[in-house]
Amino acid sequence: MQSNRKKRPKPGHFSRRLGQYSLYRTFQKDPLFAFAFAVAVIVGLAALIGVPRIWRSTPVGFQGAIIRVSLLDKFQAAALAREAVSAGRAGDHSGALTAWRAAISQNLGDARLHRGVLECLLDSPEPRREDMVIAAASTGWLLGLTHTNRSDLALVAMVLERHGHPRRALAMLAGTAVDGVNDEPIRRALARATLAAGDFDGFAEQWKRDASTWESDPSMRLRYDTWLAISNGSGAEEARNRLRSAMEGSDALSADAARLLHLAAQQRRDVNDLKSALARLDRTADRRLSCASDHAAYWLVLAEKGQEAEARRLAADYAPQTPDAESAATYVRTLAQLGLRTNALGFVSVNMGAFGHSPELWSAAFDLYLREQRWNDLQRAITTAKVLTTHHEPLYAEVLFAEYRSAVERHRPAEAETLARELVQAPLPLPRDAIRYGERLRRDGHLSEARQILSAHRAELETDARYWSLVFSTAMDARDLETMRTAVDGLLRLHPNSTSWENSRAALLLITGDEPAEALRLTFAGLQRSPSSPELMINHAFALVRNRRVTEARELLLGLDPSRLPPSVASSYRLVQVEIADAEGRAADVLAAAADLKPEQLLDPQRDRLNQMLARARSVPPKSSGL
Secondary structure (H helix, E strand, O other): OOOOOOOOOOOOHHHHHHOOOHHHHHHHHOHHHHHHHHHHHHHHHHHHHHOOOOEEOOOOOOOOOOOEEOHHHHHHHHHHHHHHHHHHHOOOHHHHHHHHHHHHHHOOOOHHHHHHHHHHHHHOOOOOHHHHHHHHHHHHHHHHHOOOOHHHHHHHHHHHHHOOOHHHHHHHHOOOOOOOHHHHHHHHHHHHHHHHOOOHHHHHHHHHHHHHHHOOOHHHHHHHHHHHHHHOOOOHHHHHHHHHHHHOOOOOOHHHHHHHHHHHHHHHOOHHHHHHHHHHHOOOOOOOOOOHHHHHHHHHHHHHOOOHHHHHHHHHHOOOOOOOHHHHHHHHHHHHHOOOHHHHHHHHHHHHHHOOOOHHHHHHHHHHHHHHOOHHHHHHHHHHHHHHOOOOOHHHHHHHHHHHHHHHHOOOHHHHHHHHHHHHHOOOOOOOHHHHHHHHHHHOOOHHHHHHHHHHOHHHHOOOHHHHHHHHHHHHHOOOHHHHHHHHHHHHHHOOOOHHHHHHHHHHHHHHOOOHHHHHHHHHHHHHHOOOOHHHHHHHHHHHHHOOOHHHHHHHOOOOOHHHOOHHHHHHHHHHHHHHHHHOOOHHHHHHHHOOOOHHHOOHHHHHHHHHHHHHHHHOOOOOOOO
């Protein structure tokens, strides 16, 4: 019986088999050659594995091009990153930024490298505007690679704010929840951008909530000093002194202090502090930290202070150094405002091609041509911009808006109507542009389109008082009582103690007849603050009538002469007189007071109530003459 087990090879079998090959015999006879051959094989394998770009760098789910790198690229990027970190620790921020750039060029899909360059920019003692090129690129890549990780979002927002783009930072942070303890970086970024964007009340609210955390942070303390300096309250002068002292220091905060002093001085219209801040920002020719918009603010304040000739001289002599689009737009608008329209037109014509798809600069150019009524230049600019953009890009909205304004100013209503409808569907450059578009559409009578644009961007703008003011005005023009009430509620959430908007809320309560006791409380408080205001006297009289205190209402209005009141206020006066006469049963006086009222100027509840009072008055039989 044969065994199924395989036979084992005899000892030396494999040696005899390998000995048949000449290469093996050579290895046996020449060990040095064998070693060299092994090294060559290892190097070849390493080259096959390390040199071809076969390793995916971008994560799964990344919405963009797939980046593949070689192992050699990864090793070089890691070495350059270590070099960048070492340079940063040694205080060589320029060298660190150069190394980070080189590292990113080796491995574009590594989020850690993009995070490193942004942290380098945030820590740099000289935040140059030209660094925004690499910052903008790394911002997009980092947020895409990490799927908008919250800590990275805070980092990106602070870099944007520090380099002069706080509104972009706010747009990024819009809608981000900041309730958790771990969201402090987001809250910090939001506070910094809020202050830099000019929302000083908003910054004060955020500081009040997180002051215990931020008190020990020198950077946040500088920003609090900026708020104090602007507020002009107790401690304002000490805060300004601290900003001036920090600006003259040699640490990394000196440039930030100069920027913040410039902001405070601009709000206070302080020529001397503006000049000092600009001198610090322009200290060296090769590291200009200021931009055209910083100088433009100085020129405007000079002009306000009666030094218009000096402002015009400085503006005419100033040569912007590679300004970003937003700064260039401010520069163009300021030149036009100072009467240097030839300079503005020259800058636009020379530089327009350099800013490509920038809605800010195109908008400034369109405004300039429209103001000067240079219709041919405007049409050429519109045609050029249309070539650069598509219907799905923000620049297209600016093109439509320019065409719309041109049609209105050249009295082409049908064309303007069509363009207004198209504008509603176009993507806006920034959410705040809804206010600019809405104001113009409302002014031209396109209420439906204005309301659509404003409604579409409520989520992004509901913390902006200008937005709610415009919503209120547009709703009033459209006689939309419900939207007026929503707008007043929105404004009172932002400014709970606002006298004007408390008065508006009281007026709405009087119009609808709701909550008469609350209306009386609001109108009384308003009249206490402004006892000589005819509008408030009329509103309070209205509230007194609604609360059946008719005699007090009549006595309150005795000192008012309706012929000396503005038309809208006189109309309210007559409506209250109708209410008083109706409450006292004086039918003839009801008809007399209502004779000058125009029902089309009233809201629906007011018109309905007026018709009821007129019907009662007409149903009363005339008194007998006694004959």
